[in-house]
Amino acid sequence: MLALNADVDPNRCRTLGLAGSVALTVGGLTAGALPVRDALLPSSGRAALGVLCAYFGLVLLVAAWWWLGRAVRRPRPPAPRELLVTLAIWAAPLLIGPPLFSRDVYSYLAQGAMVDARIDVYTHGPAQLGGPLATEVAPVWQHTPAPYGPVFLAIAARASDLAHVDMSAGVFGMRLVALLGVALMIVFLPPLADRCGVDRSAALWLGALNPLVLLHLIAGAHNDALMLGLLGAGLVAALGGLPARAAVLVALAALVKAPAALGLLAVAALWSGRLTGRAPTVRAAALTCVIALATTAVVTAATGTGYGWLSTLSTPVSPDNWSLTSALGRLNGALLDAVGSGLADRAVPAWRLFGLLATAAAVLVLWLRRVPLGPVYALALSLLAVFALGPAFRPWYALWGLFLIAAAAPDGRVRRWAAGGSGVLALALLPSGSPPDAMQLTLAVGGGALALIALYWMFEMSDSATVHSRTRVAS
Numbered sequence: 381m382l383a384l385n386a387d388v389d390p391n392r393c394r395t396l397g398l399a400g401s402v403a404l405t406v407g408g409l410t411a412g413a414l415p416v417r418d419a420l421l422p423s424s425g426r427a428a429l430g431v432l433c434a435y436f437g438l439v440l441l442v443a444a445w446w447w448l449g450r451a452v453r454r455p456r457p458p459a460p461r462e463l464l465v466t467l468a469i470w471a472a473p474l475l476i477g478p479p480l481f482s483r484d485v486y487s488y489l490a491q492g493a494m495v496d497a498r499i500d501v502y503t504h505g506p507a508q509l510g511g512p513l514a515t516e517v518a519p520v521w522q523h524t525p526a527p528y529g530p531v532f533l534a535i536a537a538r539a540s541d542l543a544h545v546d547m548s549a550g551v552f553g554m555r556l557v558a559l560l561g562v563a564l565m566i567v568f569l570p571p572l573a574d575r576c577g578v579d580r581s582a583a584l585w586l587g588a589l590n591p592l593v594l595l596h597l598i599a600g601a602h603n604d605a606l607m608l609g610l611l612g613a614g615l616v617a618a619l620g621g622l623p624a625r626a627a628v629l630v631a632l633a634a635l636v637k638a639p640a641a642l643g644l645l646a647v648a649a650l651w652s653g654r655l656t657g658r659a660p661t662v663r664a665a666a667l668t669c670v671i672a673l674a675t676t677a678v679v680t681a682a683t684g685t686g687y688g689w690l691s692t693l694s695t696p697v698s699p700d701n702w703s704l705t706s707a708l709g710r711l712n713g714a715l716l717d718a719v720g721s722g723l724a725d726r727a728v729p730a731w732r733l734f735g736l737l738a739t740a741a742a743v744l745v746l747w748l749r750r751v752p753l754g755p756v757y758a759l760a761l762s763l764l765a766v767f768a769l770g771p772a773f774r775p776w777y778a779l780w781g782l783f784l785i786a787a788a789a790p791d792g793r794v795r796r797w798a799a800g801g802s803g804v805l806a807l808a809l810l811p812s813g814s815p816p817d818a819m820q821l822t823l824a825v826g827g828g829a830l831a832l833i834a835l836y837w838m839f840e841m842s843d844s845a846t847v848h849s850r851t852r853v854a855s
Contacts (some may be wrong), residue, residue, distance in 0.1 A: 388451040390458045390466070396838075397444030397470045400831075401594070403437025404811070405477035406430075407827075408599075412478040412811045413485075415547050416515055422812075422820055431820055434480075434811040435827030436834075441470065442591050442803050443835055449585055449799060457581040460570060467566075467589050471598050475559075479551055480599040481775075482813040486516035488603065489543045489550045491526045492536030495685060501526040501533060502688025513543060513550075518813075525692045529635035530683040532603050555601040562588070562597055564609025565783060568616045572787040575619040576756055586799060587786025591806040596776035604776055607637040608783050614643060615756055615784075623651035623664070627671035634672075635679055638693055639780055642762050644668050645747060646755040703773040705735030732771050739769040760784030775805040 410420055411430025420427040448466070451458055458466075479485045490506035490513040499508055505523035506514040514522070526533065535557055543550025566588050573583035587593075597605040614629030626647045633640035652664035680687060709731030717724040742765040746758045753761070764781030767773075778801065785798045810816050810824065 388447060388454070390448060390451050390462060393444045393448040393451065394466045394469055396447070397441050397466065398473070400437040400440030400442075400444060401470045401473045404434050404441060404480070404599075405437070405473040407432070407434025407437060408477045408480050408811050412480045413483045413600075413813045414478050415486075422814075422817065428819070428823055431810065431823040432827040432830070435807075435824040436831045438595075438807065439828045439831035440835070441594070442806050443831070444470075445585075445589060445591050446799075446803060448589070452581050452585045457579070460580045460584055463581060463584045463589060464566065467584075467594075470589070470594055474594060474599040475555065477599065479601060480811045480813075481595055481809045482600045482602070483516070483518045484813075485551055485554050485601040486513070487518070487521055487526075488532075488536045488554050488601075489540045490514050490517050491528070491533060492538070492540035493543070494526075495533050495537040496540060500686070500688060502686065502692050512547070513540070516547070525688070527689065527692045528603065528637060529689050530680050530685040531632055531635040532606065532637070533685050534683045535606075551601065555598070558597050558601040558603070558605040561603075561605030561607070561609040562593065565593075565605065565612055568609070568612035569783070569787055571616050572612060572619070572756065572784075575616070576754060576788040578787055578789070582791070582795075583786045585786075586795065586802075587783045590779070590782060590786075590802050592776055592779050592782070592802055595806055597779070600776065602776050603636055604779060607633050607640050608779065609633075610636065611640045611643050612783070612787075615646060615759075618647045618650040619756075621654065623647055623654065623668070624671055626650075627668045628675050631672040631675040632679070635676060638689075639763060639766055641672075642743070642766070643759060644672055645762075646759045649747075649755040649758075703732075703735065703771055704768060705731045706771065735769045735771065739765050742769070754788060756784055757788040760788055775808050778802070778805055 407430040409430065410426040411428075411434055414420075420430075422428075448458075448463075452463075474480070487506065490509055491501045493513050494501045494504070494506065494509050497509065502525050505521065505525060506517040507522040508514075528536075536554070539550055539553035539557065542553040566584070569583050569587050570580045573580050593605075596602050610629050610633035614626045614633060617623075617629060618626035627644065630640060630643040630647055633643065648661075648665045648668040651668060652660045655664055657663075706728055709728030712731065713724040713727035716727055743762045746753065746761050746765070749758070760781050760783075762781075763784065764778070767777045767780055770777075782798050782802060785794060789795050789798070807828070810820055816824065
């Protein structure tokens with residue numbers, strides 16, 4: 381019988397995950413989101429072998445994480461320290477490899493260079509910058525203004541200085557920024573879990589060792605890591621009775637990436653519980669807004685980037701972005717076109733509007749029920765609704781809600797669905813971040829199948845060794 385039902389050895393999980401991480405990194409050397417000068421044609425033999433190897437490693441890594449989760453659910457789970465050592469071992473190969481699953485890191489560097497060159501990143505896309513950095517940006521984003529806040533752009537501007545010397549140095553600089561965000565997530569996740577009554581090991585397994593963290597925040601160097609780290613710090617401050625500091629930290633998180641602004645709802649809710657007198661909820665909301673606005677004004681003045689990011693928040697609504705609602709809109713449009721209706725062009729905008737309204741309704745309902753849920757859990761589900769129903773779908777966006785679900789959701793269906801969804805989403809993209817063609821999809825499936833065969837063989841050998849050992853003891 382397959383030894384998934386056998387006792388779980390965390391050390392074997394660690395070794396298996398390391399093997400997966402190494403294979404993923406090796407595959408990324410020829411099939412990752414490489415600089416233009418190093419990129420290979422997808423049809424080349426080396427690139428094909430890279431996809432096969434990367435997906436082989438990806439499945440091993442996800443399996444190791446899932447298997448480790450069985451150990452975490454035991455009466456005596458691995459200590460948080462052991463889990464963090466495992467995370468470091470799994471992450472190490474990814475740190476020295478190329479960017480994976482997205483070319484966004486090159487967009488960050490180009491936008492940072494635009495800030496240095498005094499080009500308005502909220503009006504122009506990287507094409508306006510020109511030169512080597514702009515060449516690295518995916519064609520679909522060449523003329524797209526930046527949707528990020530001044531905190532992140534100021535940091536990206538410093539990393540872009542390294543890219544002028546060497547592209548790899550610039551990528552590593554952005555990866556260090558992402559690592560800072562992941563470090564903040566790790567620091568504040570355990571106390572957040574303590575406050576919400578969740579086991580620390582369970583929170584770290586789902587929120588820090590999650591394959592989406594490894595693949596997209598560390599290997600992909602996405603700025604969502606810094607946003608989540610600052611958001612976690614703000615929520616811990618709010619739960620610890622420091623609401624003013626919490627409002628500043630959450631505002632800084634929103635000035636990296638806008639979805640974190642929903643965290644101000646949690647800060648206001650927690651602050652109102654500490655106020656006495658009349659209308660504590662209104663007063664807490666007003667104080668939170670004033671502090672957040674003051675933080676925004678000070679940071680914007682210090683960075684000099686202006687408030688143009690407010691007008692670029694609609695960037696995810698662009699026709700090139702995919703989401704659940706846009707996919708339904710395209711399907712609906714095709715059906716309308718087939719019956720000769722003149723409304724086909726309106727299907728996608730209508731479905732996107734429906735998604736935004738549904739998101740707002742879901743957030744409203746969740747916050748009306750925040751007392752039984754708790755502010756952190758309500759915020760987690762709100763961010764998950766933004767991910768699922770919003771105008772753009774990216775696997776790493778799921779971490780907005782998953783990070784807080786790890787800290788606040790009680791043991792049960794939501795945590796199981798969050799874990800299962802993480803495993804599925806980890807397999808959703810090619811290492812290059814480009815849409816797959818039939819050959820690449822076949823190679824990805826082939827690499828995953830080889831990994832499953834290897835896992836079956838490993839577990840069967842383990843079962844055989846266990847049976848043999850018990851037989852010898854019995855005799």
